[in-house]
Amino acid sequence: xxxxxxxLPSNIAAEWFQKSPEDWQRENARLVVANSSLGFPCxxxxxxxxxxxxxxxxxxxxxxxxxxxxxxxPIYVRRAAMQAQLEVxxxxxxxxxxxxxLRAYSSKGYLTDARVCQGEETASAIHxxxxxxxxxxxxxxFAAPGCFACRIERA
Numbered sequence: 016x017x018x019x020x021x022x023l024p025s026n027i028a029a030e031w032f033q034k035s036p037e038d039w040q041r042e043n044a045r046l047v048v049a050n051s052s053l054g055f056p057c058x059x060x061x062x063x064x065x066x067x068x069x070x071x072x073x074x075x076x077x078x079x080x081x082x083x084x085x086x087x088x089p090i091y092v093r094r095a096a097m098q099a100q101l102e103v104x105x106x107x108x109x110x111x112x113x114x115x116x117l118r119a120y121s122s123k124g125y126l127t128d129a130r131v132c133q134g135e136e137t138a139s140a141i142h143x144x145x146x147x148x149x150x151x152x153x154x155x156x157f158a159a160p161g162c163f164a165c166r167i168e169r170a
Contacts, residue, residue, distance in 0.1 A: 016145035017170035044073035080124025
């Protein structure tokens, strides 16, 4: 079963970066500067930020459903990031060096299955999960910090 990775849309960065520092503080967001080439993965571009690059760290409701699995968490976005446009069955390079948690959900938003895998195993784990008909989408999280990375749908 083929899949398509869905990065967050670019307008999310534009909306957040147009807000004032007071708005950021009120909404629990923080401006950060990447001090490493690893550890600051942008959820729009699905790339790691470069050292010295500014990002916003803010809470994001990534699973907005009326179930106990409703979920939000912190994400980074780079100021000038553009939405990643990946090919069918393509995984971004940002996955390759990380351990990932794949959380598979039904169309009603209930957790159906989950996997933890190394980055290079991601595509095969996704294909395996989508063999189950009741799985509607998969959310990828960076396993160690547990932060949401992106959503995957059937292609």
